[in-house]
Amino acid sequence: MVQLQYPLEETSYQLLEKIGAGVSATVYKAICLPMNSSIVAIKAIDLDRYRAEFDDIRQEAKTMSLLSHPNILKAYCSFTVNRHLWVVMPFMSAGSLQSIITSSYPDGLSESCIAFVLKETLNALLYLHDQGHLHRDIKSGNILIDSDGSVKLADFGVSASIYESKHTSSCSSSSSSMMLKGVAGTPYWMAPEVIHSHTGYSFKADIWSFGITALELAHGRPPLSHLPPSKSLVMRITSRFQISDYEKRNKEKNKKFSKNFREMVASCLDQDPAKRPTAEKLLKHPFFKNCKNADFLVKNLLRGLLTVEQRFKKNGLDCPSPIHQESSEEELSSVGDDPIVKHRRISGWNFNEEDLQFSPVFPTERVESLIKSHEEQEDEFIVKQVRFGGESFFHDLEFGHQQTDSVQAQTTPVAHDEVITVQSTIDEPEAERSNVVGMVSDMGANGNLGSDDPGSRIVTVPQSMVSTLTWLKRSLDDERQIVSSLLANCGAGEAVGVTDTSREEQLQKTIEQLSLELKEEKRKNAALEMVVGSLRKRVQDQ
Amino acid sequence: MKSLFKSKPRTPADLVRQTRELLIFVDSNSNTREDKRQEKMAELTKLLRELKSILYGNSESEPVAEACAQLTQEFFRENTLRLVIICLPKLSLESRKDATQVVANLQRQQVHSRLIASDYLEANKDLLDLLVSGYEDPDMALHYGAMLRECIRHQSIARYVLESDHMKKFFDYIQLPNFDIASDASATFKELLTRHKSTVAAFLTKNYDWFFAEYNSKLLESTNYLTRRQAIKLLGDMLLDRSNSAIMMRYVSSKDNLRILMTLLRESSKNIQIEAFHVFKLFAANQNKPPEIVSILVANRDKLLRFFRDFKTEKEDEQFDADKAQVVKEIAALEPRDRS
Incomplete structure (x- = not known):
């Protein structure tokens, strides 16, 4: 496969519009002039806002350029422009699922749409796990959709390789070598064993987050999202989180989901990681049989959506508060004995992450x-x-x-x-x-x-x-x-x-x-x- | 697939031998039939994956020390490592990654409590030349770079790379436009200059003149923000290391160096300013300042004192404040003198 070589200088690109923004980064829609003005997304990261050394940025850039799968968002290239790092990526015109949900489907998506996007996500996850990578931050905000209905998993800012991570023990040691220890991710989607990070966790933590994401797509928000992030963590520990409670609470919305869906989700949300299915096994679940295709998504989900740039503008007007943006990006900090690492991600799009705080369905978040x-x-x-x-x-x-x-x-x-x-x-x-x-x-x-x-x-x-x-x-x-x-x-x-x-x-x-x-x-x-x-x-x- | 493999057990050594045969094939036969070649490549891909799972374990089992040792021994008994490195460009992306991880892991495997990888590399130092020059090939850079960083964990190998002509090339590699590659090269550069203390001190002592001339002009005075920022941080790390104290004394006695540091203190980037301060303070704290250093500091005393009055870290940092107070005291106490 011949990879087109994208140019490595600022002058080859023309920035068109802002489509996402965080504390230290802005995502633009842009065109690449020498390539027939093809459209790309460019994430410009302010390196001077980044106080630590650049090891994690390096790792993420490396991960992004070495992963190769149709369902994974790749970086075409990255280079510095003064104090900024520019990461050139495919432009995913429909934006993230979370942004689609908040802008047009506040009560969640239809089951057919869910099945398709989850299956695509699962393909990405299967590939990642096979490579020894944990994504560690699976959620609808990190699943991007293109105008042709293709689905890509993004944001490897907290991903880790069990082969290279500093969190893993070396192979000769007796303690488990395939386990990670550091806490990472976004609270609502984090598996119990990730929160209890001293016990270690592995691929199955992604499966839990995948299950939470399924519920998020179905109901428009993840379980416990009415609580501030840190409290949802406590809840997960002090009370054993039961999906049945969550489902009960959502019954009033008159949304019926099939038995297959419920079973699939329940299997992902088993408290015991060992009992959760692998990505490979999950793909064979009846819920993913006879899945619709990308065209279906184009016709049933993408029609009449606001463009990402429109959504960004609208959001910019709704919630210009920098404090909230900060909290949305800082939510990835870790809790517990491990040193607190705050990650600035380079591959995520920061699409409307603050929506979680502002959307009317989460009244607690508003205050x-x-x-x-x-x-x-x-x-x-x-x-x-x-x-x-x-x-x-x-x-x-x-x-x-x-x-x-x-x-x-x-x-x-x-x-x-x-x-x-x-x-x-x-x-x-x-x-x-x-x-x-x-x-x-x-x-x-x-x-x-x-x-x-x-x-x-x-x-x-x-x-x-x-x-x-x-x-x-x-x-x-x-x-x-x-x-x-x-x-x-x-x-x-x-x-x-x-x-x-x-x-x-x-x-x-x-x-x-x-x-x-x-x-x-x-x-x-x-x-x-x-x-x-x-x-x-x-x-x-x- | 795993169960299929279990049905015909091959020892780790067998797997290495088969891998080697296939690599020899890949290396030499470029005009075999396409379908045959593909078949062999697929087999090679599978073998590399198996070697990886022996060394790292998989989701079902932990690595077994005995199997790892067997594999390592067979791997270095012949030229498997050379073949892997040479054939890497011909492998698929997935196989390249697996091969890189296998090579990386092998650097840490002990056989009869010896790191035999180190012995092998010492006898095959030209391989390091290959790995370093990988930074010039965008497709290979990240794979070769990762292997190289593992290889320089061995002190003798790090010494070889430090003393080779490659060292000069790193000044260019870390400024390559491609961020992934440039940052990988910076990571290797930093590792080379910080990991093995005594080797680094010997290297810096012997190569002081050209090294710091290059370091100043190419890195600290680079037009690239990231280069300057990483270079000033690394400089601080090197000079503040106790094993490099003689080098530090030499560095802080040069007025050219002081001038560069004072320029960096005036950068608009807070991060660079702070890192520059950690080097600048060494000039000020030096109890045997050469006259030319004293005269620069005296000439700029008012400006410096004014600058330090408003110079703060974003978050409170007691150590920084104490250092600053010390520097201010030193500078304030300086008097223009011809003697000393």
């Missing part, structure tokens, strides 16, 4: 800016919980429970009740409430110390207790605020045509529950303050 500062404080907790799973704070609670001290007697049963509610609800505020439980347990532990050793610690410990409580109160206040804005947004959502009554009911319940909790906390706070007061007095008396 993200509001949650922001609150979120940052919480992140510490989330990381903690990610590391220790659920056990640690339950253990603490039991420890607290055994205490007979008066303060404990008052607080512990309440805390214990909360644990039970956390366990029994499957609704979205669970993650937030687990934080509350973590807090309460921390506080309980502090209380113990104080009462065990009333002499020396008496002044410092209760103070920390009070500050913990104030923190808690503030966090509950914040949560209340979030929930009320959520409700307001839900109203707005209905106006746009999203009817999700059960959701509203859930939220109503959540609000009630949270305000109850708030009251309870206030009462506890007051009680503790009294105790602190009396203890202080005792110290003074002594």
